[in-house]
């Protein structure tokens with residue numbers, strides 16, 4: 001059988017590996033961490049650094065296609081792999097989404113709207129950026145941020161210096177604070193043949209920068225619902241994308257703004273496990289190996305709740321209350337660490 005290579009062995013890699021196995025593929029996970037959650041469900045695992053050229057070449061040589069669970073893979077590692085085997089989603093999708101400034105530039109070129117923004121390469125750029133964007137605003141590192149890490153709110157110009165200090169000297173982007181009504185996301189897939197399938201938008205609640213719940217259907221007018229799906233399709237087509245993508249959106253009184261895109265399966269798509277015949281993980285594997293996409297239709301209303309750190313104390317109760325429980329097999333509970341998620345069906 002064919003072998004799927006997965007870069008990154010966290011919970012997303014683990015769920016991708018399980019979906020690939022269910023479709024009859026072998027899985028080879030690459031992750032430096034010996035305890036990577038995906039390793040124990042894969043046929044093969046390489047635990048080496050992303051700078052280990054021999055390990056990367058051996059990995060690439062052992063698989064038929066490479067996909068990934070995170071967007072911050074060192075480009076040199078991707079160069080080595082791509083010389084041997086296709087990487088899906090493609091390099092353009094990775095390059096666009098790994099840097100918030102490039103991402104926003106790309107979205108604007110596509111005619112999509114975002115929060116107002118300005119580049120802050122060094123501290124000296126911040127006053128000028130604040131004069132243009134105003135306050136409140138959010139300063140974010142251009143690369144490597146996730147779960148709200150690498151972000152600082154600026155409530156008034158006096159707070160600028162302290163915010164920049166939190167960027168650790170890295171280039172940043174200043175975004176105007178969006179007074180959104182709600183946050184939604186579209187999980188969409190594009191196949192090797194160019195066909196696109198989108199799941200119904202989900203409504204997301206974040207706490208402390210981390211996704212807490214996704215509820216489907218999102219409260220959206222029919223017009224905004226199709227705007228959201230069409231925006232996602234436009235992004236996928238423009239990138240000649242193959243795989244599943246998460247598109248995060250702000251709903252405002254004046255329509256939708258794109259917050260960010262993730263070139264991978266997405267936490268806000270975990271509800272598809274319980275709400276759809278073909279979930280986002282199977283859909284992603286289907287796309288990257290060149291199988292036809294599955295039907296993304298939804299057969300239930302769903303609430304997905306992340307189990308973060310001490311939420312694990314509620315596990316005994318959740319196991320009894322009819323929730324579908326999905327745990328990632330992480331040994332150590334830490335504050336802010338995603339340990340698993342539960343899904344509840346609201347209506348059949």
Ligand code: ATP
Nearest residue numbers: 115138145146147148149175176177178206209260
């Ligand atoms: P993820 O884990 O989704 O990758 P991230 O670290 O990349 O998160 P963002 O999605 O940029 O961070 O921001 C996290 C959350 O912070 C958003 O979902 C939203 O609730 C809030 N937020 C981010 N940018 C803005 C903004 N410009 N205006 C208002 N709220 C914002």
Ligand code: MG
Nearest residue numbers: 145146147260
């Ligand atoms: Mg992000």
Ligand code: MG
Nearest residue numbers: 147248259260
């Ligand atoms: Mg986000």
